[in-house]
Structures are given as C-alpha cells and as structure tokens.
Amino acid sequence: MYTCGHHIGSYQQPDSDSRVTLLFDPATGEQQGKVALADATTVKHAVQAAAAALPGWAAQTPLQRARVLFRFRDLLQQHGDELARLITREHGKVLSDARAELQRGIEVVEFACGIPHLLKGEHSLNAGTGVDSYSLQQPVGVCVGITPFNFPAMVPLWMFPVALACGNTFVLKPSERDPSVALRMAALLAEAGAPAGVFNVVNGDAATVEALIDAPEVQAVSFVGSTPVAEAVYRRASARGIRAQALGGAKNHLVVLPDADPDQVCAALLGAAFGSAGERCMAVSVAVCVGDAIADVLIDRLRAAIATLRVGPGLLQPEPHFGPLITQAHAARVRKYIDDGVTEGATLVCDGRTLSGAGTAQGWFVGATLFDHVQPAMRLYREEIFGPVLALVRVRSMDDALALIAAHEYGNGSAIFTHDGGAARRFATAVETGMVGINVPIPVPMAFHSFGGWKRSLFGPLHVHGPDGVRFYTRLKTVTARWPEGGPGHADFVMPTMGNENDHHKGQ
Secondary structure (H helix, E strand, C coil), X not given: CEEECEEECCEEECCCCCCEEEEXXXXXXXXXXXXXXXXXXXXXXXXXXXXXXXXHHHHCCHHHHHHHHHHHHHHHHHCHHHHHHHHHHHHCCCHHHHHHHHHHHHHHHHHHCCHHHHCCCCEEEEEECCEEEEEEEEECCEEEEECCCCCCCHHHHHHHHHHHHCCCEEEEECCCCCCHHHHHHHHHHHHCCCCCCCEEECCCCHHHHHHHHHCCXXXXXXXXXXXXXXXXXXXXXXXXXXXXXXXXXXXXXXXXXXXXXXXXXXHHHHHHHHHHHHCCCCCEEEEEEECHHHHHHHHHHHHHHHCCCCECCCCCCCCCCECCCCCHHHHHHHHHHHHHHHHHCCEEEECCCCCCCCCCCCCCCCCCEEEECCCCCCHHHHCCCCCCEEEEEEECCHHHHHHHHHHCXXXXXXXXXXXXXXXXXXXXXXXXXXXXXECCCCCCCCCCCCECCXXXXXXXXXXXXXXXXXXXXXXXXXXXXXXXXXXXXXXXXXXXXXXXXXXXXXXX
C-alpha cells in the first residue's frame, strides 16, 4: 500500500488533502494504494509555485533549458525499466508495451532538446529602407496539462518538455488511475536541474481540473481524453480567453482494398485493434473491407489468429499479447458493447466475454472480440469502445469507405492497405482524418511532426508536440526596427509602405 500525493515546488508533497481515491491493480482487482485529490488550496499552491518560477526560467537561454532536458532524457533512459514497471503496475499494459510507450515519449524530449533551433524565428533585413523586421517566439506563461490513463508517460511527455523548452512553467494533472509515473518523472526532472516550481504535479478529479483552468495565472491548457470532456475543457478555457488544445475521442478505420495481402492485414489488425487491450486513441476499431471476397478471407484469418492470442497480467512470463482493462467499471462497459452488438444483429465471430488463461481469474480482463456485418447505425460502430473489440464493415467501393469515414463524428486517424499507389494517394488526399497510414495501421506521427485529429477528435487549431507544439506554447511577437542616423524627424500621418525606395522613410 502506498500513497500518491503531489509534486509542488521541488519535492513530493504528502497526502495533505481530505479527499482521496483508491488505486487498484487492474490485473488482480486488489487495492494497492490511494491518491490524494487536490483541493482548491493545493491547486493554488501549485499554480503559484509555477508562477513564481516563471521569470527565472523564461530568462534562461534556450540552450540552458535544452541542457536540462538533455539530462532529463538521460535519466528517463537510465530509469526506463523502473518507469515501465510503474506503468504496468497501475495501467496493466504488458511490460514491452510500457517500454515502447516510454520510448515514444522520450523522442519528444529529444525533439524539445532542439529548441535553440526551433525558436530562431524569422528576420527580414531591409524590410523597408533602413528598416528591419524580425519575429520573437516568447513563452505564454504558466501552462496546464490534463492527461489520460491510457498513456501515463507518453502523453504528459507530449506536452511538458516542449512547454518547458519554450520557457514556460507547467502544472500536470495526470489520471488518478495511474499517477505514479508522473510523480517519478517530476523527481527525475528536478534531478536533471529544473528549478523548483518549473514543473509541478497535482493529482485530482474534475473539481481539480476546473480549479486549474480557472486559476488566473494559467495561460494555456492542453488536454487529452474523451470528447465530451475535451469539449468542456476547451469551452471553459476559451471562455477565460486563454489558449487551449483538447484532443478527444476516436473511431479509427482501416480500409482494406481487394488487392491487399490478407496475411499482412491480419497481422496489422491484431496489434492495432487489440494491443494494450484496445485502450489507445489510435487503436483501429473498424476494418472496412471493399468487397465480400477480401472480407471473407480476412474473417477466416482473424478468427484463427485470435484463437492464439494470450491475455494476462502485464508482468507474466511468457508475456501475454495484452493485459487487463483499467477498471472494473470499464470492463463491464466494454462487455455491454458486445452485448449490444449481438442484440443489434452484428455477427459475433470471436467473443471476448468468456476468457480463460493464466492470471485472468481475477482482474478486469476482456478477450479479443470480432464482429462481422456491422452496420453504421449500430452503437458498436458509432461510439468509441476503448476496448479489444474490432468491427468489420463491408462496402462496395473505396468511395463508399471514404463516405463512411467522412460521415463519422470523429476524425482522428485512418489507414488503407493496398498495393495500388494511385488508390493510396487518392485516399490520403480525400480522407477526412488528421492522421493517415498507408500500409501502416497506427499512423502516430514521430515527435518532429505533430499529432492530432479532425472534427470532434480535436478542439482547437493546433496539434500536440512537433512544430505545432512549439507554436502552441509560444506567443509570436514581430519587431519592426529602424535606427536613425541623425537629423530631425517629422510626424507622418500616412500608413507606412516600406516597399518603395522613394517612400517617405528615405533619408530619415
């Protein structure tokens, strides 16, 4: 049994709040600790610590801030196994998947280490006669990150390294389901040389989130979670006039053309649909087969492959393919989706509600589930399940597949599997999602590109990490400068136009 408090200033605060929530091991269902839920006073202390640290941190050069992040990157790598085990212990994903999650987060830290280059701005010599113009990218101030349970290391690392590199300070509110890795990263960042208050962690619930957004010192909010909460966060932050980026839900489609290799597609779908028990915002939850022939072949391949999948605790050896769902309530919710799919008339090919295997007698496990003949009107198709459930939809053409994706409220990611380069190129151009894979089932951009969806998968104009992350965490300032060479000036009542050598600036 252990307690997760908060990291405010330079050290971890003990459990000083009156409200707590219990922390469970998803693989056993047993309580393993408790988490303090920050009250208004604790939130105020964290935000004030960030505000107090802001002037000194922003005054450091980008190179000085990058050196802190270089040391932080090294510490993340040195403590990689420890951090991965924390992820597995509280989230439940298998250890190799936890290590991969951490690595994708480290890649964003490496991107942020290049901040001296990324903040160089633009410069125009002689924008007018004797006039230069240049841009500055300056920090926005105190930033807040609100992150989900499914990637307790990677998603926070999408946010705060870029924010800190740009000269901001940060308050992170991780999921109360698996907060230990965030607290450990805060300690490692302090060890790397980040001054007290530059990075803070407060645990909490919806009331904590509202208090953070409403804090007058906070100037930017980043969020990843469900669409209803993303929209609420975006509206609340926007009402205050501060910038916000809020990533919501997804229903990612993988389109299979008739010429695709069914074995390649089957292997791609197994990992993309069932990896991490389907608890990924980029999980493929819909396979769209163009034509019955490829659909029939793929169903046979998937049925046989699913029968070989191993489900169990994340630390079990030999390692399972995926582990439990995050809570008992969520496992029950996923089973209800399967029930509803059967009731609505979809063909249940593989049923994950009945599961047997080493270590699955307790805990919150649901096995790989496959439906065929799913229709767009079904709840199974319309809503994000966030579990190991794959729905196969049959259409007559790629145009039908594109229309299907366009009609869905979510526009996070999509993929196409084909050997036809022309069809793939047309799909990439026409599909209405923010991220697209061509023979790649989970097209998560690398750290030096930006991650984000379209439609109700993203609220706000800017994506996370990559170039958009730098834009989000900085304010643009353009300076127009002239150094007089002597002589009296005169008032000018005409809008300056700097492109003419003979304009009114000449000789001043």
